[in-house]
Amino acid sequence: MSRRNNITGAVVVGASAFSAIAIIAIIIVILVVIVIGGKDRMTWEFITAFPENGMTEGGIFPAIYGTALMVIIMSVAAVPFGTITALYLTEYTSEKSIFAQTIRFAVRTLATVPSIIFGLFGLGFFIKFVGGEMDSVFLGGQLKWGQPNILWASLTMSLLTLPVVIVSVEEAIRTVPRELLEASLALGATKWQTIRKVVIPGSISGILTGTILAISRGAGEVAPILFTGAAYYLATLPTSLSDQFMNLGYHIYIMSTQSADVDGTMPIQFATTLVLLLLTFLLNFIAILIRARIRRKAIV
Amino acid sequence: MKSYTFTKESLRKKFRLSEFLSEKIITGFALLSITIIILIFVFVFRETIPLFTSKERPTGSREELVQEQYGVVPEPRPDQLQRQEVYGIEPDSALMGNREYSTEEHAAGQERRVTVKGLLGDEWYPVSSNPRYGLIPLMVGTIKITLIAMLFAAPIAILAALFSSAFAPTWLREWIKPAIELLAGFPSVVIGFFALMVMATVLQELFGYETRLNAFVGGIAMALAAIPIIYTITEDALTAIPGTYKEASLALGASKWQTALFVTLPAATPGVFAAILLGIGRVFGETMIALMATGNAGLISANPFESVRTLAATIGAEMAEVVFGDTHYGVLFLIGSLLFVFTFSLNALAEFYIKGRLMKRIQGKIA
Numbered sequence: 001m002s003r004r005n006n007i008t009g010a011v012v013v014g015a016s017a018f019s020a021i022a023i024i025a026i027i028i029v030i031l032v033v034i035v036i037g038g039k040d041r042m043t044w045e046f047i048t049a050f051p052e053n054g055m056t057e058g059g060i061f062p063a064i065y066g067t068a069l070m071v072i073i074m075s076v077a078a079v080p081f082g083t084i085t086a087l088y089l090t091e092y093t094s095e096k097s098i099f100a101q102t103i104r105f106a107v108r109t110l111a112t113v114p115s116i117i118f119g120l121f122g123l124g125f126f127i128k129f130v131g132g133e134m135d136s137v138f139l140g141g142q143l144k145w146g147q148p149n150i151l152w153a154s155l156t157m158s159l160l161t162l163p164v165v166i167v168s169v170e171e172a173i174r175t176v177p178r179e180l181l182e183a184s185l186a187l188g189a190t191k192w193q194t195i196r197k198v199v200i201p202g203s204i205s206g207i208l209t210g211t212i213l214a215i216s217r218g219a220g221e222v223a224p225i226l227f228t229g230a231a232y233y234l235a236t237l238p239t240s241l242s243d244q245f246m247n248l249g250y251h252i253y254i255m256s257t258q259s260a261d262v263d264g265t266m267p268i269q270f271a272t273t274l275v276l277l278l279l280t281f282l283l284n285f286i287a288i289l290i291r292a293r294i295r296r297k298a299i300v
Numbered sequence: 301m302k303s304y305t306f307t308k309e310s311l312r313k314k315f316r317l318s319e320f321l322s323e324k325i326i327t328g329f330a331l332l333s334i335t336i337i338i339l340i341f342v343f344v345f346r347e348t349i350p351l352f353t354s355k356e357r358p359t360g361s362r363e364e365l366v367q368e369q370y371g372v373v374p375e376p377r378p379d380q381l382q383r384q385e386v387y388g389i390e391p392d393s394a395l396m397g398n399r400e401y402s403t404e405e406h407a408a409g410q411e412r413r414v415t416v417k418g419l420l421g422d423e424w425y426p427v428s429s430n431p432r433y434g435l436i437p438l439m440v441g442t443i444k445i446t447l448i449a450m451l452f453a454a455p456i457a458i459l460a461a462l463f464s465s466a467f468a469p470t471w472l473r474e475w476i477k478p479a480i481e482l483l484a485g486f487p488s489v490v491i492g493f494f495a496l497m498v499m500a501t502v503l504q505e506l507f508g509y510e511t512r513l514n515a516f517v518g519g520i521a522m523a524l525a526a527i528p529i530i531y532t533i534t535e536d537a538l539t540a541i542p543g544t545y546k547e548a549s550l551a552l553g554a555s556k557w558q559t560a561l562f563v564t565l566p567a568a569t570p571g572v573f574a575a576i577l578l579g580i581g582r583v584f585g586e587t588m589i590a591l592m593a594t595g596n597a598g599l600i601s602a603n604p605f606e607s608v609r610t611l612a613a614t615i616g617a618e619m620a621e622v623v624f625g626d627t628h629y630g631v632l633f634l635i636g637s638l639l640f641v642f643t644f645s646l647n648a649l650a651e652f653y654i655k656g657r658l659m660k661r662i663q664g665k666i667a
Contacts, residue, residue, distance in 0.1 A: 009557040016463035019456045023527060024479050030486070030494050037497075081332055088330035092323060105651065106333040112578065112647045113640065114585020116612045117344065119619070120636040124343040128624065159336055166333070192322040220487025223587035223612075227620045249489040249588075256493055257592055266497070273493050277486070284485045288478070 034277060037270030046271055055233060055255065056265050060272050065237055066150070066245030067279075070225070071215045073154035073241075074161060079211050081158075082165025083200075089166070090173045091195060111163035115223040122156030122228035123148075144242055151241040153229030160224055161214035168213060168287075172206015172294055173199060209290045216283035220276060222249035248276045344640055347633035350625070419631075424598040424609065426618065426628045433631045435638075437598035441515070441608030442584060445594060448519025448604055449526055449583045454576050456523075457530035465538040466560035477535070484528035492592035495521035500593065509605035511595055516604045518594030522586055526579040533578060537571020537658060538564055570657035574650035581646040585639050587612040611635050 049059030085103065093100040131145035131152065139145075176199055184194040200207075222230075231244035232254055238245045255269045256262060262269075421434025464476045500517045509516075541564050549559040565572070590596075595607025596617060615632050622629040 005555070005558075009555060012557045012561055013463075013467050016459040016467060019459035020463040020468070020476050022456060023460055023483065023531070024476065026524065027479060027483050030491075033494065033498050034490070081329055084326050084329040085333055088326045092326055092330075103330055103333055106337045108651065109337055109644060109647050110333060112581055112643060113340065114581075114587065114612060114643055116585060116587040116615050117340065117636055117640050117643075120344050120347075120615065120633060121340045123619070124347050124633070125339060128347075129343065162333065162336075190316060190319050192319050195322075216485065220485075220489065222487070222489045223616055226587075226616050249487055252489050252493050253588060253592065256496055269493065269497070273490055277490055280485055280487060281482075284482070 031277075034270060034273050038267070038272075038274030041267040041271035042274055046268075047275065050235075051233065054260060056259075056261055056268075060248070060251060060268075060275065062234060062237055063246040063248045063251040063272070064275070066230075067219050067248045069238060070150060070154045070157065070229075070245060070247065071218045073151065074158040074218050075211055075215060077155055078158035078161050078165050078214055079207065082162050082210060082214075083169050083207055085162075086166050086169035086173060087195060087199070090170055091191070091199065107163045107166050110159065111167075115160060115221050116226075118156050118160045118224040119226055119228055121159070122152055122224060126152040126155055127228060148227060148229040148244060149242045150229050150238050150245045153225040153245070156224045156228050157218045157221065160221060161218050164214045164217055165207075165210040168210035168291075169203060169206050172203035172209065175206070175294055175297065176202035205290050205294050209287045209294070212283050212287040212290070216280045216287070219283070220249055220280050222247070222253055225250060248272060248279070252276065340640065344633060344636050348630050348637055351627065351630040351634060419634075422600055424614070426631065431628065433627070435611075435631075435635065437600050438609055438611045438614055438635070440600050441594070441598065442610040442612075444515050444602075444604065444608055445519050445522060445590065445610055446580055446583045448515055449522035450576065450580060452520055453523035453526040453530055453579055453583075457527045457575070457579070458534050458572060460527075461531050461534035461538055462560055462565060465535055466556070466564060480528050480531050483524065484532070486524075488525055488586060488588040489592075491521055491524050492589040495524075495589065495593035507605070511605060511607050513593055513595035513607060514605050515594060515608040518590060518608065518610075519604070521589045521593045522583045525586055525589060526582050529582055530575045530579040533575035533654075534568070534572050537568040537575070537654075540571070540658070540662060541567045542662060567661065568658070570653040570661065574653040574658070577646045577650040577653070581643040581650075584646075585612050585643050586610075587616040591616050611639055615639075 046059045047064065048061050050061055052058030085107070089100055089103060095101075127146060127148060131147070134145040135141060135143060145151075180198050180202065181194060184198045185191070189197070225247060229244055230247045230250040234244060234246055252269060252272050255265055255272065259265050418433055419435050421432055422436045423432040423434045424437050425432045460476070460480065464473045468476060495517055496513070499521060500512050503517055503520070504512050507516075545563055545567055546559055549563040550556070554563070590610040590613035594610060594613065596609045596613055597607035598609040598614075599606055615635055618628070619632050622632065
């Protein structure tokens with residue numbers, strides 16, 4: 001092999017190694033910067049207290065509470081729908097059926113639609129159409145549901161996280177051994193009985209993974225809730241589905257771009273970002289652990 | 301001994317209500333994802349219709365318009381006031397860039413129409429006394445940001461994918477892949493925050509340009525969001541190339557890097573292409589990073605160190621403050637429709653490349 005070739009080879013390998021290292025390095029830099037910037041402020045009090053003094057002091061409890069409430073409502077909507085769609089795709093239809101392929105295409109499209117579009121959809125469909133109709137039918141035009149609130153924000157978010165649930169449940173269902181299924185059918189169980197007693201129990205950890213991944217995604221997204229329910233500041237926690245709510249990601253956005261004192265509240269912003277990052281990482285980490293267990297089980 | 305005879309009757313599946321119902325219900329739920337896509341199309345487009353139809357109509361007051369469209373009993377004013385109170389967003393905050401903002405005139409304004417010519421104008425001043433809804437600066441800004449982001453993201457992500465699929469030892473690969481997937485788990489508001497607080501300052505000191513938040517900073521931050529997508533899909537495409545390709549190349553005396561660069565990578569081009577398309581789609585629709593790190597001024601210029609305002613960021617910044625049903629509201633939905641159509645086509649195209657070309661090529665059906 002000629003010397004020129006050797007040099008080109010070294011350049012190719014070197015450049016590709018450099019790219020991989022550069023990506024890892026920037027991840028580490030982001031983590032380190034945010035941890036250093038936020039660690040002093042990260043106290044128990046910060047997590048459990050209300051914001052004070054026009055959000056320049058105090059904690060972020062309402063934002064954490066609002067985010068948690070939103071992801072719970074979101075999961076209640078997204079997980080059953082996602083699981084059932086995954087069941088249909090794996091058990092009730094063949095790969096080749098046009099209908100199934102259309103559903104798959106729709107799911108992939110849902111996964112790539114920009115999150116701000118979900119926000120627009122939430123506004124146009126949930127708030128203006130569904131909410132507006134509810135108001136005029138049940139409340140005689142009194143404005144209650146036809147405005148941004150936590151229910152509409154959560155439902156908007158559930159559409160965004162639906163593909164996440166579908167994909168991971170589908171993966172889990174495929175790891176349920178076919179023999180178990182066949183054995184159940186051979187013993188005379190019907191298809192629905194088999195699904196209820198064999199498939200769903202066998203893929204419960206996949207459903208759990210999907211839920212956790214969806215929560216992690218939903219907790220971090222801000223664009224869909226910008227105008228479907230997130231609020232800048234609320235003195236009280238949301239108590240009803242028609243209340244607005246505070247949200248961690250939205251809080252970071254507002255504090256860092258529109259706060260009265262951006263520089264003064266810097267530690268709060270970093271600490272809030274740290275909380276959000278820890279939350280999403282923790283959730284992702286749990287999901288990875290469960291997923292690893294599923295894969296091990298599938299091999300054995 | 302009595303022998304069983306199987307008749308057509310006895311072999312027929314017995315009708316069970318629970319089976320029938322469960323199958324129908326599950327199919328119905330599965331339809332939902334298709335329905336959602338259709339609904340998104342319908343409802344995002346629906347809000348833009350008044351923009352174009354109001355031209356033929358005699359101009360009426362806005363209150364009437366709102367009523368006609370939504371059937372909600374009027375009072376759009378208190379609604380809007382309340383929204384402003386709740387959001388508490390200062391209209392003249394830094395975020396609004398050089399926008400002229402005058403709520404008074406806006407409220408007193410008369411019915412306004414939008415023409416195609418108006419939409420192709422080069423000024424975006426939606427809330428001045430003489431509102432102009434020119435989308436050109438927003439499109440230029442979006443394209444500029446996308447170009448900058450892809451210029452950074454595509455080479456880095458593709459090279460990293462090449463490294464982890466071809467050169468890295470197995471133990472290293474098992475670290476790189478999850479680490480980069482971790483980056484995909486970063487909420488975009490966190491990347492935007494990092495770009496706004498840290499990257500903008502560092503880059504300004506390095507390059508010494510004037511505007512702190514500009515297309516360059518925004519583009520690099522967007523690249524961080526696009527890298528995991530491009531990396532993952534490229535990596536998948538590279539590892540999907542059959543081992544026989546590699547073995548044949550190595551057997552012919554090619555070295556490892558020659559095989560990777562001249563055999564594996566070319567074979568995976570449809571996958572790489574799809575990865576870049578999806579990366580573009582991600583950057584195009586990214587809202588939070590654009591809102592936080594690009595400066596949000598709708599300028600038309602080729603200078604990467606000037607602020608830009610993207611399509612998605614415009615929706616995100618202005619939708620919370622518009623009067624429901626007025627022209628500005630419709631134009632924002634029109635922008636949303638554009639974004640949606642664009643990313644939808646990109647996704648369809650990427651699908652075609654992965655499903656159609658990559659798979660066929662791997663199976664040896666096309667050269």
